[in-house]
Amino acid sequence: MGTRRVQTRLERKRTGPHEWLVVTRRPLADDNTLEPQASRDACDQDAGYRYRYYLTPTGVSGAELEEPSLAELARVIKAGVCIEANFKRGKSEVGMDAYQVRTWEGWHHHMALALMAVWFLLGETHWGQQVTPALTLPQVRYGLSVLLMEVFCTLSIPYICRQVQRQLMRNELARFYHHRTRN
DSSP, X not given: OEEEEEEEEOGGGOEEEEEEXXXXXXXXXXXXXXXXXXXXXXXXXXXXXXXXXXXXXXXXXXXXXXXXXXXXXXXXXXXXXXXHHHHHHHHHHSOTTOOOOSSHHHHHHHHHHHHHHHHHHXXXXXXXXXXXXXXXXXXXXXXXXXXXXXXXXXXXHHHHHHHHHHHHHHHHXXXXXXXXXXX
16 A cells, blocks of 8 residues: 545636545455456556556645555555445345335334345354354344234343254254265
8 A cells, every 4th residue: 555645626627625645556366355346547457566546635735745654554445345345245235235214213213224134244253253153044034023022022132042042953853964964
């Protein structure tokens, strides 16, 4: 990663504010990592590397412009990549972009539920990288139905957790014994 102070241009070739140009370089073979979706103008590649270009927007004059640290720039770029990946996951897995509402209140409710679902999936993904079995769609439906029963009945949250854990253990044991009998 490298930085350089540049003078930007506005429309009609007027002088714009001073900004920092950040260039990142990544090997082409490194396709497993998250990368921001930049425009075609903001990326380039040669035989072995892919380059991405970023401008840091500032609202200060050139004299007041301090050089940012590379660590801070890397942190901000990585955070942007993670945010983009989470929104992409939200659109593909929890239907964040599949809303049909007529009021702002309905839209806000849909977005809040979708963001909570993405947050839950991220937590389960990190937690599930341990020994925990993955949740299937029927298991999620069962868990939500038990949770909704708590609203209408007097069940406690620990009781609901025990019920969902019991169902998960039954499914995991069934999968284990089924796999053992097939082998």
